[in-house]
Amino acid sequence: MKRLVILGAGTAGTMMANHLHNELKRPDWEITIIDEKEEHHYQPGYLFLPFDIYSPEDIIKTIDEFVPKDVHLIRSAIQKIVPEENKVLLANDDVLHYDVLIIATGAKIAPEEVEGMLSNAWHHSVFDFYTFEGALALRNKLRSWEGGKLLVHITEMPIKCPVAPLEFAFLADSFFKNKGMRDKVEITFVTPLSGAFTKPKATEALDHLLAEKGIKIESDFAIESVDSINRKIIDYGGREIEFDLLVTVPTNKGDAVIERSGMGDDLNFIPTNKGSLQSLKHENVFVIGDASNIPASKAGSVAHFEAEILTENILRFVKGLPLKEEFDGHANCFIETGGGKALLIDFNYSHEPVEGSFPFPGVGPLRLLKESRMNHMGKLAFRWIYWNMLLKGTHIPFVSATMSEAGKDYEH
Amino acid sequence: MEKQYAGKTIQVNEEGYLKNFSEWTPEVGEEIAKENNITLGARHWDVLKYLQGEFKAELPISIRKIGKSNVVDIKEFYALFPQGPLKTASKIAGIPKPASCL
Secondary structure, eight states, X not given: OEEEEXXXXXXXXXXXXXXXXXXXXXXXXXXXXXOSOSEEEOGGGGGTGGXXXXXXXXXXXXXXXXXXXXXXXXXXXXEEEEGGGTEEEETTSOEEEOSEEXXXXXXXXXXXXXXXXXXXXXXXXXXXXXXXXXXXXXXXXXXXXXXXXXXXXXXXXXXXXXXXXXXXXXXXXXXXXXXXXXXXXXXEEEOSSSSSSSSHHHHHHHHHHHHHTTOEEEOSOOEEEEETTTTEEEETTOXXXXXXXXXXXXXXXXXXXXXXXXXXXXXXXXXXXXXXXXXXXXXXXXXXXXXXXXXSOBSHHHHXXXXXXXXXXXXXXXXXXXXXXXXXXXXXXXXXXXXXXXXXXXXXXXXXXXXXXXXXXXXXEEEETSOBHHHHHHHHHHHHHIXXXXXXXXXXXXXXXXXXXXXXXXXX | OEEEETTEXXXXXXXXXXXXXXXXXXXXXXXXXXXXXXXXOHHHXXXXXXXXXXXXXXXXXXXXXXXXXXXOOHHHHHHHSOSSHHHHHHHHHTOOOOOOOO
């Protein structure tokens, strides 16, 4: 019997288990998935938790209920991967040999990377919202905060869901308006980039929205340290910005097990073929989701599109067929803009987000790069889609794994 | 767009980055530096050569990587190329604007 091992039962790993258990069956194959956690979190929900839009129950389920019964779930931390010997060492020194390995260990925040970010002020006046604990602590803070200078800050790229900090700023604007205290809060968006986003057309639209909502932007800010006593952040050029409440997205890194295994780059992301999702170093190792270093967004939608292509490639690999280099970096993200509206962007490695209609060319019903209520409904519906379709590996109707150029206003 | 540097006509994009690295010469670099109020010294050239090497090897460039490069630390990088050092240095080195990963 051959063995396929999946490391990580988050969004990407769970999807792969669901895709593959119908294809690689006993007695020829055994599929094992390893994760130390009990809970599966709907991570996009962390954005809504601080504003009391979602409650914890909305975003937490168990890992078990999404892992197929014929897949062996091992609940354990991983000590090390030894790719030269095709084996994984578990926390209790158990050894697991594999024929094919899928790494889906994700990305995590690393606030310790910036001097002074982790201090007594952590989760008191300096918060993240990329962890459940951070988002919940921030909710409790915002419930009673009386206003002042709010900074929404990105430490460095790449980060998971690169639009989430912007969405946070937009939702904060709405939140304080609804509480009748918007005039008491000064919101500033601080970014290491030159504008609101990484792609020109979307940056133009988003910069405009920031201005419309009275949110200031401080760009090209490469943070060196946080001074939590005097409440300011300082960049390498000596620029200082004061805060009363700092909501930061710390450096994102791949899991520590990747570092222990010597398989990552300087941020613990694994060098991966961006078209086939095969590790560049080990031919029977594949990488999906946030764990890889491919130049695509670190987002659930990307993992979903990758999963369809990776499933095909793994089936080709076990049959000894050449892999397809088909993944095009397709990402599809709703951007909450507050006030019950949202934007939608759809893009890939070579095509930046532009205006247009989605998923039906010329029809919609969703509008690309334009604020609408329908897009907001799409964002909220997405939670249901996530739990009921995405994790189970069900194909989302009308949305293909590779991006469609139809219905989009590219300048030629 | 075209610009005149060191007596040569050079193709640049709207933001002033060279379109073809092959058109770059040290003299072109000197003149772009002057436009950015920077006079190039030995330490500048260490950084510029490092950036060009990474570019030729098709490796991604980021402030973090420069900080760990043993060529220059981030503090000095900022002192050498004030205000958006990665962009300014890339422009002077004749390489494309560093793409930030999504």
